Amino acid sequence: MNRKETGYFGEKVAAKALTDRGYTLLRRNFTIRGGEIDLILEREGEIVFVEVKTRRNEAFGTALESITPAKRRRMIRAAEVFLGGGAADRDVRFFAVAVYLKDGDTVARTEIYEDIFS
Template identity: 40%
Template sequence: MKTPRSTLGHTKGRIAEDQALFFLQSNGLRLIERNYRCRYGEIDLIMEDGRAIVFVEVRYRGSIRFGGALESVDRRKQAKLLASAANFLREKRMDRPARFDVAALAPEDGGLAVKWVKDAFQAA
């Protein structure tokens, strides 16, 4: 029996998210929350870097045929992340510096390579 495409995509996404989390933790960040959901959208990883709250969008691309992982975080996605982050900060009553990072993953040498872009975009 074949695995449905959506289940396979979810599995790959979860593996990429696990890899990104491990990578970021090994670079000194601490996990606050994973897969935060609200009416504005979802934030893959919410982490702490010193005093800063870091909202991390994890993107996996098996191929660059339709554009790379970094390019997929377009203005529309950024707007959803900004609204979700503002909701999180209000909900948790946090008044701390925040930034938006992207962890872009792609297959490399039988594993996954992580490209970490700190402060990938700003609130307008």
């Protein structure tokens, strides 16, 4: 698997983990200029924006460490565009999902971090 494929694979794993929890997937890879969001889901009126990080090994730091302030701004910008001014009446949350792989293509574990920006 090349890098792109690894990321795509991780996003699929993450989406599955969240839909298992009762979320409905709305969009994948929502991209605007200056912002992008990997997964957008919904549950009981609550909108969740998710950044997925896939790691083949942990030698280069954990997944959360790579969500920098710049990345945070990009996510919020994209979320604002997606909500289109309707942010005020929605309960908005930001999650991060870390997918750790072993031997190239088996999932070692999946971690969901809720409310990463608060």
